[in-house]
Amino acid sequence: MTGELFPRERAEIAPGAVHLPDWIGPRRQGELLAACREWARPPAGLRTVHTPGGGTMTARQVCLGLHWYPYGYARTAVDGDGAPVKPMPGWLAALGREAVLAAYGTPLPPAEEYDIALVNFYAGDSRMGMHRDAEERSGAPVVSLSLGDSCLFRFGNTVSRGRPFRDVELRSGDLFVFGGPARRAFHGVPKVLPGTAPPGLGLTGRLNITLRVGGLGS
Numbered sequence: 001m002t003g004e005l006f007p008r009e010r011a012e013i014a015p016g017a018v019h020l021p022d023w024i025g026p027r028r029q030g031e032l033l034a035a036c037r038e039w040a041r042p043p044a045g046l047r048t049v050h051t052p053g054g055g056t057m058t059a060r061q062v063c064l065g066l067h068w069y070p071y072g073y074a075r076t077a078v079d080g081d082g083a084p085v086k087p088m089p090g091w092l093a094a095l096g097r098e099a100v101l102a103a104y105g106t107p108l109p110p111a112e113e114y115d116i117a118l119v120n121f122y123a124g125d126s127r128m129g130m131h132r133d134a135e136e137r138s139g140a141p142v143v144s145l146s147l148g149d150s151c152l153f154r155f156g157n158t159v160s161r162g163r164p165f166r167d168v169e170l171r172s173g174d175l176f177v178f179g180g181p182a183r184r185a186f187h188g189v190p191k192v193l194p195g196t197a198p199p200g201l202g203l204t205g206r207l208n209i210t211l212r213v214g215g216l217g218s
Helices: 026-039 090-104
Strands: 011-014 017-020 060-064 067-069 072-074 116-122 128-131 142-148 150-155 166-170 175-178 187-193 206-212
Touching: 011 166, 017 090, 026 060, 026 116, 026 142, 026 206, 060 067, 090 142, 090 175, 090 206, 150 206
Parallel strands: none
Antiparallel strands: 011 017, 017 175, 060 116, 067 072, 116 206, 128 187, 142 175, 142 206, 150 166, 150 187
16 A cells, blocks of 8 residues: 555564565566466466365465475375476575565575465455464474455464464565464464555455475475
8 A cells, every 4th residue: 555654664473473564566566476377277276275174265275386285285286186286486485585584684594495385365255264384394484475455364373273363464565474483373364355456466356475394305
């Protein structure tokens, strides 16, 4: 949003959880959107995720590097068309390193490498329940990039899905990184704010690109 009285500033939402508003400029947002559209095409493209309990996630998803499914990883889209997952681009892994440095002021250790990306597409009525990113063996920070419509992002604690939690508005171009004591915190998206995407981006809805270090070996 432009023309605000006070610019949004970097904020530590919890120890290890950092919000950097407007971190991705308009040009890079456009490049990321174009890449997401290519990744979403079959094979191993955008899919609807079904939970073991019979539920259906309202946000649709495509994966890079490794395919996430409840509650594990595979090299093929085991709950989709069964095709091999698309590779994790080197430039996207490098963007993850850049994000960690911006959030913490210290680089990701050389031995760690972002090798998994989950791209979630939220329509105006989509939600994401409180959950933890817990299938990875690595404790490296999770990097979250937002494109399109703003959302209400709820960042909680490491013990339960309930309080205490803090709600943050994430807008197109925002970066959110959580690691260290916040790495296994519950988090979710209770609300998307339709019609808030930058007009020049050309996206209706919200895209969230989440980068993770799997530490899962070969």
